[in-house]
Amino acid sequence: MAAIHRQGASRVTGRTQHIVGIVMNGVTGRMGLNQHLRRSIYAIMQQGGVLLNDCESIMPRPLLVGRNSAKLEAISAECGGLPWSTNLDTALADPAYSVYFDAQATGLRAAAVRQAIAAGKHVYCEKPVAESLDAALDLHRLARNAGIKHGVVQDKLWLPGLLKLAHLQRQGFFGRILSVRGEFGYWVFEGDNVSAQRPSWNYRKEEGGGIIVDMLCHWRYVLDNLFGAVEAVSCLGATHIPRRWDESGQPYAATADDAAYATFELAGGIVAHFNSSWCVRVRRDDLLTLQVDGTLGSAVAGLRHCWIQPCGATPRPVWNPDIESPLDFFAGWQKVPEQDAFDNAFKRQWELFLRHVVQDDPFRWSLLEGAKGVQLAELGLESWRKRQWVKVPEIAS
Numbered sequence: 001m002a003a004i005h006r007q008g009a010s011r012v013t014g015r016t017q018h019i020v021g022i023v024m025n026g027v028t029g030r031m032g033l034n035q036h037l038r039r040s041i042y043a044i045m046q047q048g049g050v051l052l053n054d055c056e057s058i059m060p061r062p063l064l065v066g067r068n069s070a071k072l073e074a075i076s077a078e079c080g081g082l083p084w085s086t087n088l089d090t091a092l093a094d095p096a097y098s099v100y101f102d103a104q105a106t107g108l109r110a111a112a113v114r115q116a117i118a119a120g121k122h123v124y125c126e127k128p129v130a131e132s133l134d135a136a137l138d139l140h141r142l143a144r145n146a147g148i149k150h151g152v153v154q155d156k157l158w159l160p161g162l163l164k165l166a167h168l169q170r171q172g173f174f175g176r177i178l179s180v181r182g183e184f185g186y187w188v189f190e191g192d193n194v195s196a197q198r199p200s201w202n203y204r205k206e207e208g209g210g211i212i213v214d215m216l217c218h219w220r221y222v223l224d225n226l227f228g229a230v231e232a233v234s235c236l237g238a239t240h241i242p243r244r245w246d247e248s249g250q251p252y253a254a255t256a257d258d259a260a261y262a263t264f265e266l267a268g269g270i271v272a273h274f275n276s277s278w279c280v281r282v283r284r285d286d287l288l289t290l291q292v293d294g295t296l297g298s299a300v301a302g303l304r305h306c307w308i309q310p311c312g313a314t315p316r317p318v319w320n321p322d323i324e325s326p327l328d329f330f331a332g333w334q335k336v337p338e339q340d341a342f343d344n345a346f347k348r349q350w351e352l353f354l355r356h357v358v359q360d361d362p363f364r365w366s367l368l369e370g371a372k373g374v375q376l377a378e379l380g381l382e383s384w385r386k387r388q389w390v391k392v393p394e395i396a397s
Helices: 030-046 069-078 088-093 106-118 133-146 160-170 211-226 345-359 367-386
Strands: 016-025 056-065 099-102 122-125 150-152 177-185 230-238 243-245 251-253 259-266 271-277 288-294 297-301 306-310
Touching: 016 030, 016 088, 016 345, 030 056, 030 345, 056 069, 056 088, 056 345, 088 106, 099 106, 106 122, 106 133, 122 345, 133 367, 150 345, 150 367, 160 211, 160 288, 160 297, 160 306, 177 211, 211 230, 211 259, 211 271, 211 367, 230 367
Parallel strands: 016 056, 016 099, 099 122, 122 150, 177 271
Antiparallel strands: 177 288, 230 259, 243 251, 259 271, 288 297, 297 306
């Protein structure tokens, strides 16, 4: 049995500190390391924890888990000597750690989450939570029956650009929303001449890859939370680049979809359309842009910034392709001012989950919400296969 390697000592502060031990599985991967460890949990530790009030705070204490001991040791050293282990069984058996976090490849997640629930751990995990809706719902049932607290990463809800969109909607800026247009993605290099920016398993269907499975989970919670419940989907997938090169420089067949073109019907008659692609060169404001059009105004949001055009400032173009346009269509948009300080989106949700664990603050982004994302991805694949619209049935809580 692999040992847990520990270094360092706890820092004592003048306030009551609630220590929350977190088994962090998958921190040697891109998302687990950059967003969840470096920019979230370790950043929270560096700031002195999550402040609850003048007398109390929450301090996370991570235990790093993965399969590569050399990588774990290096990450541990970078983060001040955090404990680490290559044995998940040992980690879950340690009573000092009450929370299990999973950022592994999708195909490994459900089994590990089941194991954590059986060990009595609270669970927080990346999406997709499982490879099928049945498996995702089973995780929710297990968590509910075990009485543990659980959550799923839905980071885009805390992106500054989307927070600004949500604020505009609460103010009634849009009037009646008509449509939402999303453009997401960038060119992921094939890996032969320029190294790929994403892991090779993302492009292997047999390993849980595919942009429909990945991104429709995101679009489900974005649409449900900001605009209206998704009621139907029409989706077309494609594998535009059938041959890529892996991390060792070897060519492989890309069996998963690398682009998805999806239209959604939302409650209230709103139509949403999202193009998601790893095969697109960016000529827009950001890697993700959302345009929301309403009767009283429109807005375009990127990851951090947002631009608006109210009804009274809307130009009146006339179609005439024979002359240069007299209108500068970009000039008629006003940038939403920075009225708040925005922290890392992953970190903000982590802080909410830690509050949920320690003092039972509300946290609605549960495993059930994660299952809804898996459901939409499954229905998107069904729509592609059948070449037809597919209804999205409500999932009972």
